[in-house]
Amino acid sequence: MTSTAIITDNAPDASFLFLPRTGLEVVFARGHGSGNGAVALVDLLWPQRIRGVVRAGLSCWERPALIADAELLVTELVTNALRHGRGDVGVRLSFVNGHLRIEVRDGSPEVPEPQAASSLDEGGRGLFLVEAIADDWGISDDGFITWCALYLHDAP
Template sequence: MTPTAAIKWPAPIASFRLIPRLGVDVAFSRSDGTVGGTISEADGIWPKRMRSIVRAGLSRWERPELIEDAETLVTELVTNALRHGRGDIRVRFYLAVDCIRIEVQDGSHETPVLRNAAPTDEDGRGLFLVRAVASDWGISTDGMTTWCALNF
């Protein structure tokens, strides 16, 4: 049986499972203040938390060369999930044979759209960055999960 670690942030907001050498699974509930495309101050901490978790996982798996790109990817995907998704958010990242895969589930069946933001736009570049940085990326058939991969 594979050992796991569970950490609870102020209950019942989040759960965290570390499966050594395999992956990390984090689920959290958005606060009541995150609605209509705005992210509350309470939820604004999640991209930073996820960057720290990704950094720790990749350090543990001896993949420091992937940290900077993985932090960029998880930040963009979590921010998009907070801004455009519904309900709880789940972030998973794990090692595959030749890559790390990052998945963010946002509870919305609306398919994310890759935009070409104008230079004066304040947002709209998240998936553009994901496409530019990731080795591969996509959206699940139900539209609820956006994923990306970084090859090593």
């Protein structure tokens, strides 16, 4: 049987699905005001919450070597989803073909592209970080999911 649970009391519109040895999935409703290049005050804690979920999942799966990179990658992808997407945000971690795959669904068919950020810009480097850290990354054909993958060095 698969269970769903609320992440925190402060996040009543979130569901968490943990699948032992397979992966996990989190879906949460964005607050009003996120999108169109902005993240609403009510949504500022989501990247931190999702990092905690990723850390817990990878700890349970005995994959501590992936935690730091996975936390950074999911932070960048979730922040981009909040800033540029619409509707609910979904995060999925799964083990596929010797990789940890991180997928973030943002509810928008607009294809994200790396931006050229100047040294004075506060943002605009997220996809460059994803490209630098992940072993692979891409966007689904319909544009709704941005994904990245980390190689499992000890995979059979």
